[in-house]
Amino acid sequence: MSTPATPMPPGVVDAAPRYPLTLRVNGQETHVQVEAWVTLLDLLREQLQLTGSKKGCDQGQCGACTVLVNGKRINACLTLAVMQNGRDVVTVEGLAGGDTLHPLQQAFIDHDAFQCGYCTPGQLCSAVGLIHEGEAKSAVEVRELMSGNLCRCGAYPQIVQAVTQVMGISVCAESTDRSVVVGTVPA
Numbered sequence: 114m115s116t117p118a119t120p121m122p123p124g125v126v127d128a129a130p131r132y133p134l135t136l137r138v139n140g141q142e143t144h145v146q147v148e149a150w151v152t153l154l155d156l157l158r159e160q161l162q163l164t165g166s167k168k169g170c171d172q173g174q175c176g177a178c179t180v181l182v183n184g185k186r187i188n189a190c191l192t193l194a195v196m197q198n199g200r201d202v203v204t205v206e207g208l209a210g211g212d213t214l215h216p217l218q219q220a221f222i223d224h225d226a227f228q229c230g231y232c233t234p235g236q237l238c239s240a241v242g243l244i245h246e247g248e249a250k251s252a253v254e255v256r257e258l259m260s261g262n263l264c265r266c267g268a269y270p271q272i273v274q275a276v277t278q279v280m281g282i283s284v285c286a287e288s289t290d291r292s293v294v295v296g297t298v299p300a
């Protein structure tokens with residue numbers, strides 16, 4: 114997949130250099146040209162039309178833009194596209210295998226782990242990364258290590274249930290019903 118450089122209007126000189134990148138996006142080799150300041154999130158959403166990754170805060174605080182780069186979860190709003198040249202990028206659009214949902218996607222449905230769904234693509238990619246990291250051993254640790262992904266609808270208990278189900282962790286072993294102080298983000 115390649116996208117042509119956007120033509121400039123007549124009489125306007127395009128002074129900003131663009132850099133050719135080759136990425137593997139959701140399993141497909143992709144050639145693009147970007148200015149140096151374009152974030153990975155803007156490349157995905159605006160050039161590649163992969164709008165599943167959401168722009169919430171655009172400053173690394175909400176996790177809505179979480180994608181996987183070489184298998185690790187990152188905030189796509191905080192990294193420049195030119196820094197990812199040659200890397201493997203997976204967005205929420207790349208999680209399912211054809212018509213078969215990723216187990217986490219199915220678990221989110223089964224546990225009603227979303228309301229508006231705005232945070233869900235980031236939650237899913239973050240959960241995939243979390244599982245690959247292998248650090249979380251309990252529901253509490255899942256909650257802690259997913260705390261960079263905010264959910265304004267407050268679906269945290271269901272999200273933890275979905276992730277722990279896929280991980281094979283008993284959500285009852287360590288309760289996710291820790292008391293939450295109003296006005297704070299559960300972690």
Ligand code: FES
Nearest residue numbers: 169170171176190
């Ligand atoms: S949009 Fe990237 S962390 Fe909020």
Ligand code: FES
Nearest residue numbers: 228230264265266
């Ligand atoms: S489901 Fe609405 S922000 Fe999380």
